[in-house]
Amino acid sequence: MKKALICGVSGQDGAYLAQLLLNKGYVVYGGSRDSQMSSFKNLTKLEIKEKVNLLSININDFRSVLQTILKVRPDEIYNLAGQSSVGLSFEQPVETLESISVGTLNLLEAIRFSELPVRFYNAGSSECFGDTGNLAANENTPFRPRSPYGVAKAAAFWQVANYREAYNLHASTGILFNHESPLRPERFVTQKIVSVACRIARGSSEKLVLGNINIARDWGWAPEYVEAMWLMLQQNTPDDYVIATGQTFQLKDFIKCVFDYLNLDWTLHVSCDESLFRPTDIAEGHAQPEKAYKVLGWKAQYAMSDVAKMIVQAKLSSLQ
Template sequence: MKKALICGVSGQDGSYLADFLLKKGYTVFGGSRDAQMTSSKNLKLLGIQQDVQLVSISINDFRSVLQTLLKVKPDEVYNLAGQSSVGLSFDQPVETLESISVGTLNLLEAIRFTNLPIRFYNAGSSECFGDTGSLAADETTPFRPRSPYGVAKAAAFWQVANYREAYQLYASTGILFNHESPLRPERFVTQKIVAAACRIANGSKEILSLGNIDIARDWGWAPDYVEAMWLMLQQNNADDYVIATGKTHKLSEFIRIVFNTLNLDWHNYVRTDSSFFRPTDIVEGHANPSKAKHQLGWEARFKMEDVGRLMVENRFEIEKNIAQSIL
């Protein structure tokens, strides 16, 4: 039975990955700064809280990382930890850089120090590419990040590449484009839209204020993407992969899908507000995930249209489960 350590297990990707690995027969350890105090909300919603063994680990503290690896002796380590919001990174650039780049470096160095045969996955981001215009970014596209978050993820990417080449570590980065689910917190624009639309459908008279709704992104379904993470660590050789649907849509299209799912005309409820615009932003995000398809045999099952609908449908189901658990 394989053992996996997921750093950042309480987040969207960490929770779905834990569920995926448990179904594969893994023993799953979930890392968080304080295992006794961590929020297990997402694990509870997926019904796997009792199956994940929580361990305390601060990836910004090398000693903590080293002690955890020696204690758990995992076969695979998934680094999904760190500040995860692009928007918040403009307000917290130091925290963003330290939690992502320093944390990644500590994990890599601790794996090298222990000399354990650990396979390492690092969560990269399409934010590393910056604005590529209509060019579909692949694994050879240069990085030109336009946010503190993108800068931090780019630094972590090159750390992984360096340890793979210099020390022969099995270390891979998944350069993931936007991927959503009902487990997203509302600071992410997709969940903000879904939450507001559901409230409006239930009778709320609110107006949803958003920033630039003409931005275009490649949106996928998060449970699809955690399978790609796992597949990367099952290959004979470590490598980096772009993970995306290959289809790009404007945010206004996502808004339309969400409101249409609820039989609402979004034009009646949505306004743009320049105060939500970012200092620098990516106008379009296009991806070429052909390497993942050919080498991993992975392809996104759900497209943006499915994502918007599924987020609405699953939100109602989650709210129902929460209400029943309270009763």
Template sequence: MKKALICGVSGQDGAYLAKLLLNEGYSVCGTSRDAQMSSFQNLVRLGIRDQVKLESAALTDFRSVLQVLKKNQPDEVYNLAGQSSVGLSFEQPVETLESISIGTLNLLEAIRFTGEPIKFYNAGSSECFGDIGTEAADETTPFRPRSPYAVAKSAAFWQVANYREAYGLFACSGILFNHESPLRPQRFVTQKIVAAVSRIAQGSQEKLYLGNVDIKRDWGWAPEYVEAMYKILQQEEPDDYVIATGESYTLEEFVVAAFDSVGLDWQDYVITDRSLFRPTDLAISRGNPAKAKEKLGWQAQYKMPDIVRMMVQAKQDSAQ
């Protein structure tokens, strides 16, 4: 039985990945900063809380990382941990850099230290590309990060590439574009929109306050994106891949689709709030997943309109 270690198992991607790996016959261990105190609500929602072994590990502490590796002896390590909000990274730049960049470095160094043939997956981010105009970003597009989060993810990406080239580690990064699901935390704008639409549909008189609705994003479905993570580590050679749908929509189009799904006109409820604009934000974000399709046989089946419909439906089902 193969063994996988998922760092950041309590998050959206960690929970879906744990479910996928269990279905593939893996023994799964997940880490959290404090496994005793964490609720692991996403694992509970997916009905797999009792099937995942849980360990406490602080990725910013090398000794802690080494201990968890030696204790569990995984075949594959998935690094999905670290501060995950672009907006919050402007308020907590040091914590963001440490949790993402130092955490990734400690995992790579601990794997090298053990000398075991562990395959390593790192959660990269489309935010690393910055503003690329109307072009779709692929694996050769230069990084021009525009947030503390993107700077941290860029550093982690190059650490992975360096350990792969310098030490021969089977270390890969998936450069994932935005991906959503009902497990998205409330602080993400997509979940904020879906939650508000559901409450308004049930009679709430509230207004929905949003920042810049002209931004364009390439939105995918999280359960599909974790399949790509898994496929990346099943390849003969380690490499990096852009994971995206290849289609971009404005945030306004996302809002329209959400209100349309419950038969309401978005313009009656949405108010633009300048205080919600970020210091620097990407105007357009779109990925070119051609390499993933060719090498991994992976292609996104769901696009933004499907994703909005599924998220609103899930929110309404959970409210009943």
């Protein structure tokens, strides 16, 4: 049986990935900074917490990382850890850079030092590209990040590429565009929209207050994105891949889908507050995910409207 170590197992992607790997017969180890104190509520929601071998690992501490790898001796390591909010990265730039960039470097160096035949997946981000205008970004598009989060992810990306080329590690980065699910915390705008809209539908008189609703993104369904991560580590040759739907919509299109599904007119319930605008933001995000389809055989099955409906359905079910 293959063994997988997921760093950041308590997050959205970590939980869905753990579920996928368990279904494929893996022995799954899930790392968190303090496994005694973490709630692992996403694993509980998916009813898999008891099936995951939970352990404490601080990826900012090289010794902690090396000890864990030598103890578990995993076949695959998935690095999904680190500060995950673009907005929060403007308030916590040092924590963001350290948790993403230094953490990734520690994992790579520990794999190299252990000399174990580990296959490594790194969670990259479309935030690395910055604002490409109408240009659909692919694996060859230059990086010009516009947030501390994007800068940290770009640094981690090049660390992975360097270790792959210099030390022949089987290390790949998935450059994922936005992907959502019911497991997102409410600090993410899609979850905030759904939560407030559902409360309004149940009689609340509150307003949904947002920042810039004219931004455009490629939104996908997180449970199918983790399959792309797994597929990357099944290839003989490690490489980097853009993972996205290939379709871009404005945030107000997402808002409209959510409110329409609840039979509400979004324009009556939404207001914009310029104080919520980010210091620098990406106006549009367009993706070209053809390589993932050609090499991995992976293609997104769910569009933005499907994602909006599925998150609303899950929220309504949880409120009953």
